[in-house]
Amino acid sequence: MRTAWNRSLAHWAPWLLPGLGLVLLIPLVALARGGGGENYSAPSNNRDSGGEGGSLPIELIYWLVRLTFLYPHVMLPLIGIGVAGWYFYQRNLHPTGATRRAIQQREAEQRTTVSTRDVEGWVNALRLKDPQFELQPLIDRTQRLFLALQDAWFRRDMSPVRPFLSDATYQRFEVQLQLMKDQGVRDAITDIQVLDVQLIGLDQGQWFDTVHMRVRARMRDTDVAASASEAEALAAAKRASLESFTEVWSFVRKPGVQTRLGEDLFQGKCPHCGAPFNGGASNRCEYCNAIVNSGNYDWTLSEITQGIEHVRHYAHVDNLREAREADPALNLEILEDRASLLFWKWIDAQSHGTTKRLHKVAAPQAIDRLDEELGELRQQGRRKVFLECAVGGVITRGFELDPNGFDRAHIEVRWSARMGVGPANERPPSLPTVPQRWVFTLLRKHGARTNTDNGMSTNRCPQCNAPLTDSAAITCDYCGTALGSGERDWVLASAAPFESWDARTPAVDQTAFVQGPVDDVITDPQERQRLLYMMAALAASDGEVGRSERKLLELCARRWSVPWSNVEMALNMGPQLFTRLVQRRTPEAEVFLRNLVEMALVDGRIDRKERRMLEFAAGHLDLTDKLPELLRER
Numbered sequence: 072m073r074t075a076w077n078r079s080l081a082h083w084a085p086w087l088l089p090g091l092g093l094v095l096l097i098p099l100v101a102l103a104r105g106g107g108g109e110n111y112s113a114p115s116n117n118r119d120s121g122g123e124g125g126s127l128p129i130e131l132i133y134w135l136v137r138l139t140f141l142y143p144h145v146m147l148p149l150i151g152i153g154v155a156g157w158y159f160y161q162r163n164l165h166p167t168g169a170t171r172r173a174i175q176q177r178e179a180e181q182r183t184t185v186s187t188r189d190v191e192g193w194v195n196a197l198r199l200k201d202p203q204f205e206l207q208p209l210i211d212r213t214q215r216l217f218l219a220l221q222d223a224w225f226r227r228d229m230s231p232v233r234p235f236l237s238d239a240t241y242q243r244f245e246v247q248l249q250l251m252k253d254q255g256v257r258d259a260i261t262d263i264q265v266l267d268v269q270l271i272g273l274d275q276g277q278w279f280d281t282v283h284m285r286v287r288a289r290m291r292d293t294d295v296a297a298s299a300s301e302a303e304a305l306a307a308a309k310r311a312s313l314e315s316f317t318e319v320w321s322f323v324r325k326p327g328v329q330t331r332l333g334e335d336l337f338q339g340k341c342p343h344c345g346a347p348f349n350g351g352a353s354n355r356c357e358y359c360n361a362i363v364n365s366g367n368y369d370w371t372l373s374e375i376t377q378g379i380e381h382v383r384h385y386a387h388v389d390n391l392r393e394a395r396e397a398d399p400a401l402n403l404e405i406l407e408d409r410a411s412l413l414f415w416k417w418i419d420a421q422s423h424g425t426t427k428r429l430h431k432v433a434a435p436q437a438i439d440r441l442d443e444e445l446g447e448l449r450q451q452g453r454r455k456v457f458l459e460c461a462v463g464g465v466i467t468r469g470f471e472l473d474p475n476g477f478d479r480a481h482i483e484v485r486w487s488a489r490m491g492v493g494p495a496n497e498r499p500p501s502l503p504t505v506p507q508r509w510v511f512t513l514l515r516k517h518g519a520r521t522n523t524d525n526g527m528s529t530n531r532c533p534q535c536n537a538p539l540t541d542s543a544a545i546t547c548d549y550c551g552t553a554l555g556s557g558e559r560d561w562v563l564a565s566a567a568p569f570e571s572w573d574a575r576t577p578a579v580d581q582t583a584f585v586q587g588p589v590d591d592v593i594t595d596p597q598e599r600q601r602l603l604y605m606m607a608a609l610a611a612s613d614g615e616v617g618r619s620e621r622k623l624l625e626l627c628a629r630r631w632s633v634p635w636s637n638v639e640m641a642l643n644m645g646p647q648l649f650t651r652l653v654q655r656r657t658p659e660a661e662v663f664l665r666n667l668v669e670m671a672l673v674d675g676r677i678d679r680k681e682r683r684m685l686e687f688a689a690g691h692l693d694l695t696d697k698l699p700e701l702l703r704e705r
Contacts, residue, residue: 175379176315176378179317179378179379182378182379182382183271183317183378185269185270185271185272190271193270193273193282194206194270197273197280197282201328201329201330203332205330208332209270209282209284209322209370210270210284212335213268213320214268214286216372217268217286217288217320218263219232221260221263224248224260225258225259225260227248227252227257229241229245230350230352231350233352233364234336234348234350234354234364235371236371236372237364237371237374237408237529238408238412238528238529238531239409239410239411239412239527239529239530240374241364242411242415242416242530243411245415246415246418246419246422247460249419249422250418250458250460251297252297253422254458255296255297256295257294257295257296257297257299257304258293259294259304259305259307259311260291260292260308261290261291261305262290262291262313263288264288265286265288266289267285267286267287268285268287269284269285270283271283271284271319272383275326276326276402276403277402278326278400278404278405278523279324279325279402279526280326281321281322281323281373282321282370283319284319284320284322285319285378286318286320287315288315288318289314291309291310291311291312291313291314292308292311293307293310293311317377317378318377319378320372320374320375321373321374321375321376322373323370323404324366324369324370324371325367325526328367328368331369335369341356341359341361341368342361343359343361343368344356344358344359346359348363353537362524362525362531365525365528366404366526366527371526371527373404373527374411374465376464380463380597388468388470389469389470390469390472391403391470393470397474397478397517397518398518398520398521399520400520400521400523401521402521402523405523405526405527405529407465407466408529409513409560409561410465410467410482410484410511410513411462412432413432413433413511413513414462414465414511416428416432417429417433417441417563417566420445421455422456422457424445424448424449424455425445426441426442426445427543430544430555431540431544431546431554432530432539432555433555434514434563436565437562437564437565437566440565448492453492453493453494454492454493454494455492455650456490456491456492456493456502457488457489458488458490458502459487460486461486462484462486463486463597464484465483465484465485466482466483466485467480467482468481468482469481472517474517476516476517477514477515477557478514478516479512479513479564480512480513480515480561481511482510482511482512482513483508483510483569484508484509484510485506485508485597485598486506486509487504487505487507488504488507489502489504490502490650502644503604503640503641505600505601505604505649506597506601506604508568508569508598508601509566509567509569509572510567510572511563511566512563512565512572513562513563514561514562514564515559515561515562519557522536522560524536532549532552532554533552533560534547535547535549535550535552537549539554567651568650568659570653570663570666571651573662574658574659574662596632598666599632599633600637602663602670603624603627603631603633604637604649605649605653606627606667606687606688606691607638607641607648608649608652609652609688609691610624610642611641611643611644611645611646612645612646612652613691621642623683624642625638626683627684630681653692655691655692656692656694660693660694661692661697661701663688663692664685664688664689664694664701665701668685668698668702671685677702686698
């Protein structure tokens with residue numbers, strides 16, 4: 072028999088249930104507004120109160136259960152709607168791989184779209200010095216090289232396209248193929264279609280013109296065992312889904328070079344003298360001795376960038392004008408190609424556990440430091456693992472000049488890889504892809520001059536111009552010239568995570584790193600991921616991640632549009648996720664915290680939740696006392 076209270080409840084149920092439904096939906100609406108990095112502003116969100124958040128009041132749970140028993144035909148559908156809403160919210164919060172790719176493709180389109188007027192202006196600028204230049208042959212050339220490069224990649228032999236690539240670009244593909252071989256896999260691709268090729272940028276300098284070509288394409292792509300035959304690989308690729316992507320291919324050529332229609336490498340002719348060219352490891356014409364991939368005679372592919380990482384402007388380079396006074400031929404195209412070459416040799420050395428391939432291009436102190444690190448791992452029976460390694464950008468940031476000694480060039484490399492440390496004789500473990508931001512410091516004796524004759528062929532002896540071999544000798548294998556000292560060419564002096572470099576290099580203007588109209592690191596999605604992964608690794612370094620810490624990391628992931636599943640993987644990996652984790656109470660820890668403050672201030676203010684995030688990070692860095700000062704500076 073019903074009580075008077077139950078009869079009253081029955082009378083008010085038609086009005087109470089919709090109201091209760093709205094109450095249950097309030098958290099969903101509030102949380103949805105926080106997605107995509109937007110500010111939390113809904114006062115009805117219980118997690119603003121300073122508690123752990125995310126739980127319903129006990130009274131509400133009581134009435135929810137009671138009403139479900141009394142009116143199951145009404146409450147069960149309502150609960151079903153709530154569960155469905157929560158599911159779709161979670162799906163929006165943690166988008167699927169297909170959704171993320173669609174978002175990235177849209178971002179790539181936005182970054183690589185230009186006006187017809189811009190294209191016409193760039194074409195006219197090139198015609199001023201090269202009246203024979205036409206855009207369509209360049210588009211056709213890019214498409215043809217794109218298809219040839221995919222075929223070479225699939226066959227795991229890049230020699231057919233080597234004459235078209237700068238030395239650093241060629242080194243990149245060689246190292247990537249070797250990394251895949253070490254992993255026991257090969258890339259299987261098929262159904263390659265070029266959808267569109269378009270000129271989207273032109274940079275003109277004294278030594279090189281650079282054209283940026285957008286390539287929109289699609290293909291089927293998957294990994295198979297390295298032992299699989301080409302037929303087996305193609306069959307596996309056929310089962311993969313067809314995916315679209317956007318890349319930016321950058322070609323360099325010396326200003327004033329005249330277009331020679333019908334006389335280029337695709338016709339099997341030297342672009343300088345027109346004589347037959349049959350390729351070869353030296354990339355040198357046997358008739359006129361021209362280095363065909365130097366960029367001095369025809370367009371040379373110097374860089375491939377994913378559309379989502381393409382930037383149209385670059386930050387200020389500190390002391391560049393002063394550096395050019397000592398070396399008038401100094402140009403960033405050759406320097407950055409050299410730095411990219413050294414980066415890939417650095418990756419190759421670590422993945423193989425030996426520095427012998429660095430001996431000709433790295434200073435002794437850099438080799439000694441890396442040898443020490445690799446030696447410790449060998450003693451432990453472990454090795455470094457780099458999988459799916461890719462470079463997002465190579466940008467010169469500044470120079471330090473020493474008229475009585477050696478100059479230094481600081482070059483930032485933004486890259487990513489699935490990386491870690493594992494047993495030497497076991498298959499690499501499953502690893503997350505982690506964005507990295509390192510600064511490579513190159514040194515060269517003051518007064519040394521850039522060899523523009525070699526151009527983008529930067530893997531050569533500065534004395535005899537012969538290609539450098541991978542032998543362990545510290546001298547040229549052809550002429551015996553001592554290498555690695557920096558007397559004649561830039562060599563690797565050190566490589567350090569950005570925070571470590573920033574903390575110890577006051578000579579370079581650090582404000583250049585947060586200036587620039589487009590490639591500001593604070594708005595870079597890769598940089599947001601890197602900072603969040605580092606926060607997760609720091610939280611896990613204590614051995615246990617508390618509930619409140621996990622919730623703050625979830626909040627960061629929502630605000631910075633980083634999939635929570637990736638952050639959880641970073642938590643599980645802990646400190647080993649990074650080669651070097653920021654140490655507490657150090658100058659580099661302050662740099663890291665400063666970057667977090669800049670990230671939180673991207674919208675111009677810091678609210679209560681963002682402050683909690685910063686306090687959480689400052690506590691793990693043992694810099695709680697420094698946080699108020701950093702906030703006042705902003």
